[in-house]
Amino acid sequence: MKILHLLSQTHLTGPEVYAVMLCREQIAAGHQCVIVSDTLTVSSTAEYVAMPIHDRSIVSRLRNIIKLWRLCREREIDVIHAHSRAASWIANIVCRCARIGYVSTVHGRQSKRAMRSHFNIYGQDIIVVCDSLVSHLQDEMGIQNATIKVIRNGID
Numbered sequence: 001m002k003i004l005h006l007l008s009q010t011h012l013t014g015p016e017v018y019a020v021m022l023c024r025e026q027i028a029a030g031h032q033c034v035i036v037s038d039t040l041t042v043s044s045t046a047e048y049v050a051m052p053i054h055d056r057s058i059v060s061r062l063r064n065i066i067k068l069w070r071l072c073r074e075r076e077i078d079v080i081h082a083h084s085r086a087a088s089w090i091a092n093i094v095c096r097c098a099r100i101g102y103v104s105t106v107h108g109r110q111s112k113r114a115m116r117s118h119f120n121i122y123g124q125d126i127i128v129v130c131d132s133l134v135s136h137l138q139d140e141m142g143i144q145n146a147t148i149k150v151i152r153n154g155i156d
Contacts, residue, residue, distance in 0.1 A: 001026075004077045005046070006068070007037035008053035008086035015083040015107045018129075020044045022081075034075060036068065053086055061090065068094045079103060085110060088121045095123070105151075106133055110141060120146060127151050 003026055005019040016037070023033040023046040033046035040048045049071065051064055068090060072080070079101035082091040088104045095102035105127040126148045128134055134150060137143045 001078045002032045002034075002076055004034045004036060004068075004072065004075070004080045006053065006080055006082045006084075006087040006091050007035070008084040010038050010054055012041040015105070016040065016042055018105070018107065019081075019083050020046070034071075034077070036071070053084075053090065056086065064090050065093050065097075069098055072098045072100060081105065082122075083107065085121070088123070092121050092123055103127065105129070106137065109133070109136055122146065125149075 005023060007015055007019060009016055019035060020042045023035060023044055026033050027045055034049060035044060035046050036049045036051050036053065038050065038052055038054050051067060052060055053064060055061070055064075071077070072094060077098075077100055080091045080095055082088040082102070082104040084107075091102055091104065102123045103125045104122040106122060107129055120143050122137070122143065124146050126137065126143070126146050128137065128148060128150055129152060131150055134148050137148060
């Protein structure tokens with residue numbers, strides 16, 4: 001399987017460490033992994049592609065959607081795994097257009113804004129890192145029609 005891990009970050013974060021560890025295990029299992037992010041601080045054997053995912057301007061978001069769609073098509077990506085709110089926003093659109101699989105991991109509480117309460121950017125398959133995030137997504141964010149699974153750091 002070809003898996004693209006998508007992050008939005010300009011400095012070292014927990015989701016980066018989580019994604020790199022996950023890539024390590026996925027590569028060991030025979031999968032191919034690509035990490036797309038603003039920066040990548042932790043060393044990884046996965047291919048890294050720099051892209052300004054954190055930039056929220058509509059022009060940058062549109063450019064990122066187009067670039068990511070092309071990358072998925074060129075590399076024959078099977079699934080995008082988004083690890084942040086900005087990454088989820090972009091991945092949701094790319095995966096619908098490219099008709100590829102989509103999973104997201106929510107690593108922490110999300111602030112409630114009008115658009116997020118009416119539109120689930122995290123997709124139908126959501127991973128959370130602790131039990132309290134399940135109720136947060138369902139009760140506070142209004143995400144009801146999705147499969148939400150708790151997966152604590154199951155690697156190390």
